[in-house]
Amino acid sequence: MIVKGEAVIFGDDVNTDVIIPGRYLTTLDPEELARHAMEGLDPEFPSKARRGVIIVAGKNFGCGSSREQAPIALKYAGVRCVLAESFARIFYRNAINIGLPVLECPGILREVSPGDNLTVNLAEGKVRNDTKGITLEALKLPDFLLSIIRDGGLIEHLKRRLGTA
Amino acid sequence: MNISEKILAAASGRDEVAPGEVVDAKVDVAMINEITGPLAIEAFREIGVERVWDKDRIVMVLDHQVPADSVKSAILHKVMREFAEEQGILLYDVGLGGVCHQVMLEKGHARPGELVVGADSHTCTYGALGAFATGIGSTEMAAVFATGRIWLRVPHTVLIRVTGRFQRFVTPKDLILLIVGEVGADGAIYKALEFTGPTIEGMSIGGRMTLCNMAVEMGAKTGIINPDKAAVAYVQSRTDKPFALLRSDPDADYEKTMEVSSLEPQVACPHSVDNVKPVSEVEGTPVDQAFIGSCTNGRIEDLAVAASILKGRRVRKGVRLLVTPASQEVYLESLKLGLLEIFVKAGAYVCNPTCGACFGGHMGLLAPGETCISSSNRNFVGRMGSPEAMIYLASPATVAASAVVGEITDPRRLMAEGRP
Numbered sequence: 001m002i003v004k005g006e007a008v009i010f011g012d013d014v015n016t017d018v019i020i021p022g023r024y025l026t027t028l029d030p031e032e033l034a035r036h037a038m039e040g041l042d043p044e045f046p047s048k049a050r051r052g053v054i055i056v057a058g059k060n061f062g063c064g065s066s067r068e069q070a071p072i073a074l075k076y077a078g079v080r081c082v083l084a085e086s087f088a089r090i091f092y093r094n095a096i097n098i099g100l101p102v103l104e105c106p107g108i109l110r111e112v113s114p115g116d117n118l119t120v121n122l123a124e125g126k127v128r129n130d131t132k133g134i135t136l137e138a139l140k141l142p143d144f145l146l147s148i149i150r151d152g153g154l155i156e157h158l159k160r161r162l163g164t165a
Numbered sequence: 166m167n168i169s170e171k172i173l174a175a176a177s178g179r180d181e182v183a184p185g186e187v188v189d190a191k192v193d194v195a196m197i198n199e200i201t202g203p204l205a206i207e208a209f210r211e212i213g214v215e216r217v218w219d220k221d222r223i224v225m226v227l228d229h230q231v232p233a234d235s236v237k238s239a240i241l242h243k244v245m246r247e248f249a250e251e252q253g254i255l256l257y258d259v260g261l262g263g264v265c266h267q268v269m270l271e272k273g274h275a276r277p278g279e280l281v282v283g284a285d286s287h288t289c290t291y292g293a294l295g296a297f298a299t300g301i302g303s304t305e306m307a308a309v310f311a312t313g314r315i316w317l318r319v320p321h322t323v324l325i326r327v328t329g330r331f332q333r334f335v336t337p338k339d340l341i342l343l344i345v346g347e348v349g350a351d352g353a354i355y356k357a358l359e360f361t362g363p364t365i366e367g368m369s370i371g372g373r374m375t376l377c378n379m380a381v382e383m384g385a386k387t388g389i390i391n392p393d394k395a396a397v398a399y400v401q402s403r404t405d406k407p408f409a410l411l412r413s414d415p416d417a418d419y420e421k422t423m424e425v426s427s428l429e430p431q432v433a434c435p436h437s438v439d440n441v442k443p444v445s446e447v448e449g450t451p452v453d454q455a456f457i458g459s460c461t462n463g464r465i466e467d468l469a470v471a472a473s474i475l476k477g478r479r480v481r482k483g484v485r486l487l488v489t490p491a492s493q494e495v496y497l498e499s500l501k502l503g504l505l506e507i508f509v510k511a512g513a514y515v516c517n518p519t520c521g522a523c524f525g526g527h528m529g530l531l532a533p534g535e536t537c538i539s540s541s542n543r544n545f546v547g548r549m550g551s552p553e554a555m556i557y558l559a560s561p562a563t564v565a566a567s568a569v570v571g572e573i574t575d576p577r578r579l580m581a582e583g584r585p
């Protein structure tokens with residue numbers, strides 16, 4: 001599983017209130033959520049992300065509430081993958097469950113500049129910075145999480161398992 | 166094994182588990198509210214299973230936007246009602262419950278030794294009664310509805326031992342703010358935080374809830390306290406359902422020890438929960454709004470300490486103080502105790518039991534440039550309204566004192582000086 005995109009960079013402790021503020025949680029429409037993605041940090045983000053981007057961030061990405069609207073907003077805004085030094089655990093599970101690939105990648109912030117082209121090999125846990133010509137090791141996802149992402153999220157995965165597809 | 170390991174071992178049908186292992190565990194109780202629930206319901210329908218795994222092990226609560234403040238919220242509430250009706254699940258509708266975590270505890274839905282998952286990050290609050298409780302997302306909740314199971318990594322545990330007696334007007338909130346400041350917002354990611362020691366044993370159940378509630382602000386999977394006599398008495402006064410008493414083996418090492426006798430009131434400053442300072446360093450900061458409520462500090466002891474400060478005093482002109490009891494039960498009790506009268510006479514605005522101003526969803530929002538001091542648990546940019554507002558977190562005592570003076574104030578000083 002290979003994901004490609006341009007890097008967009010954020011710092012440490014990016015929380016779910018800036019990813020999608022509480023006042024937008026009354027909608028279940030992913031496209032509308034996407035229009036407010038990252039509003040707390042960069043109101044221009046949705047227009048930047050539309051072409052397909054990879055978020056590169058510091059530690060504790062996605063801390064705060066359990067709102068699944070956060071990874072949904074990012075995914076529908078055009079985020080193809082999130083690479084961070086570390087993740088908050090609920091965000092991490094949510095992202096995988098809705099089929100947004102996330103990889104813990106220690107040291108990533110030092111090796112990527114805004115706009116760099118990245119190629120992520122999810123199965124191998126490798127990130128290649130094509131602009132700078134370097135490869136970084138990420139923490140490999142356990143196989144059962146990879147299989148959830150491969151199936152497109154937990155729902156599709158369960159449908160297969162339970163035979164309700 | 167410690168209490169978390171014992172609960173996860175029992176839930177996964179094993180004799181023993183070790184930190185780092187992934188277990189497939191049976192869920193005892195699952196909770197959704199109207200912010201996370203409708204997505205879970207949608208995902209559940211998509212899975213294609215007709216009935217939930219066990220309707221008696223699910224609790225649904227309307228709390229974030231009650232009563233409905235918009236047609237959109239009203240629709241979410243309706244989705245919740247219809248699902249509860251269709252599946253036969255217990256729903257705490259408007260007027261029956263309050264903030265979901267408070268309801269789960271006071272109605273006896275979270276019991277010692279159980280594995281509880283809630284589609285809300287502060288589900289970790291139930292560790293106050295010795296449950297292993299953790300927050301999950303909506304899609305994952307749909308999977309729990311369908312299968313009654315969840316995979317969990319057995320966390321490493323950070324043990325915090327607390328000794329000493331709190332001074333008057335210094336509270337468990339001040340202790341947990343100090344701990345968050347020391348551990349950091351990401352200092353306990355994936356871990357369990359276990360609180361122990363004589364101070365915890367002497368602490369009210371409500372105070373223990375405040376401690377466990379904020380475990381997630383350090384990234385922890387849960388906060389937990391070994392259930393003692395007081396916890397068992399609390400649970401038995403609220404449910405006759407049986408439970409198993411699991412406790413940590415006594416040979417534990419402590420990663421952190423704390424002493425509270427000289428603890429000063431603490432304040433978390435903008436814009437992160439771990440930006441904690443003693444109140445003396447921020448005294449004098451002017452505030453526009455003060456908020457007492459939330460799953461962290463909307464309980465009866467919180468309202469009582471605030472009322473003891475507000476009695477015979479008035480909220481400073483130009484400041485608005487919002488008081489939101491965490492549940493119908495707390496509301497009724499504060500009514501009976503005369504606390505609501507004290508608040509109203511002081512010029513506070515008493516709101517209905519709801520999450521309310523805590524998450525900037527539907528009431529008490531802040532304008533750009535305004536400052537709020539809040540008894541809740543998060544001060545992220547934009548949390549309570551405008552991204553250009555400033556949020557300080559403190560204990561209900563500090564919030565009440567600050568509302569009276571109009572600037573951040575040490576409640577001990579206000580009360581010692583007997584200022585009006």
Ligand code: SF4
Binds near residue numbers: 459
């Ligand atoms: S009171 Fe605040 S933190 Fe607690 S459940 Fe409600 S919104 Fe979340």
